[in-house]
Amino acid sequence: MATDFHVRRATVSGLITLVVVGIPTDIIPNSMFGREIPVRWWEYRCI
Helix, strand or coil, rough: CCCCCHHHHHHHHHHHHHHHHCCCCCCCCCCCCCCCCCHHHHHHHHH
């Protein structure tokens, strides 16, 4: 059974992964990286 600690740890890990993968692929808009092809709706779910 998941405890409060496990839920928090999974949430923080998921957010860190979202930032680490989302910024270089420019799914999260930023000024450091560019993207020639626009982000499709399903790419947000793949992260």
